[in-house]
Amino acid sequence: MTKNKNHEAMWQAYFKEHAYLEQTAGWQLALEGVLREALDPVAFPDQSLWQDMTKDGLPLLQHADLQDRITAAAAEAFPRVISQLLTSEALVMPDVMRQALCGMEHLKGAQNVFAALCRQDDASIRSLAETHAIPETSLRLFGWAVLGALVPEEAKDASLWEALGWKRNYCPVCGRPPVLAVLRKEQQGRARFLVCDGCHTVWPYARVGCAYCGNQDLEKMKVLEPEGEEEMRLDVCEECHTYLKTYQGGKQRDPKVPDGPDVSEIIYRHDWATLHLDLLAQEQGLVKRGSVLLAAAPVFDEGEEK
Ligand SMILES: [Zn+2]
Ligand SMILES: [Zn+2]
Known part of the structure; x- marks a missing residue:
């Protein structure tokens, strides 16, 4: 509890110097909070197996059985989570976000969406977003927020x-x-x-x-x-x-x-x-990478270590 209080004070101090962030931060932090409450992480294989699972460069969630488990859990929880987000008092979102959430509430074939996100399959993500008439960035943002909350x-x-x-x-x-x-x-x-x-x-x-x-x-x-x-x-x-x-x-x-x-x-x-x-x-013409909002080719070929 004290820890949370400290964190809150820390954020407040940060907003004093970065007032323009307050709105973004408000709903991002509220989103984190709602998801933390709403979701229990999925069961991962025993930790003693992780070194072996990743030794050739294949990340944990690129193993088919674990990917199936997390995407199934995400798809199952998604309608409930979305309706909680829509009714949360803590979450004051920009209108476009709210509309996107409404569009996602009854998402059909949600597991395919989560699987495409996990695989970083940009073409599928784009076409699924189009099919469901949901802005691609919202799909990426909320999709990863849910997946992230399901990782222990x-x-x-x-x-x-x-x-x-x-x-x-x-x-x-x-x-x-x-x-x-x-x-x-x-x-x-x-x-x-x-x-x-x-x-x-x-x-x-x-x-x-x-x-x-x-x-x-x-x-x-x-x-x-x-x-x-x-x-x-x-x-x-x-x-x-x-x-x-x-x-x-x-x-x-x-x-x-x-x-x-x-x-x-x-x-x-x-x-x-x-x-x-x-x-x-x-x-300055520099390129950003790694944000969940951005399309990016996957880099997890089981190739040489860089
Ligand atoms: Zn990650
Ligand atoms: Zn470089």
Whole structure:
């Protein structure tokens, strides 16, 4: 309970400096809250099997039986969740969102939609959205919000994936490319972790180089440090013209545990909390990747580790 109170105060402080985010944040956080209450995570195979399941680069949710289980659970829960979202008092949404939700309430063949999302099958997602006359971005947004809530918390933990030795540039749980990165203090300097926008898993990755194309040539990497946002920087790759928002540590630490975990990382792990930095990057012609709103070719071919 105290933890939630602390988090609330932290968000309030953040909104003071970023007033334009308050509306977006309001419904995004309410959405998270409603889904957390409404959904129980699906049963994953025993944790002792995860290392073996992922050793050839196939993320957990790309295993057919688990994918079937989570997409079936999502499809089964979807009508109930949508009607809860529509009647939630905490959730004040823009009208377009509300209309999209109404359109999704009686979605036929929902399991196909969730399976297409899991497979990152952009062509199917587009055609399913058209068939059901639902904006594609809404389908992606709410679809992933539900899938993410069905993934057990223990699977999202960076230290677990560190122990299991996952070092690829896509999510070990669902297979999506990262949406942003966080640097964490470790015994020897700082280590880089990538964050999934779909299921919110965090996993370790090489400290330098491009997390999208694997470019290691530092001459072709540059760092943009936006004014007034010292917690975040943009790692730009001139090879593939992408950027990766990277959280480099915050001012706010829990005063009771000054050496404890960096609590403001919780804010910055939300992609939408720094949308203003995306605008800045896109003004410079850089390409965003990894957001659930965007179509993106899957990267989880069981190929070589980058
Ligand atoms: Zn994921
Ligand atoms: Zn690159």
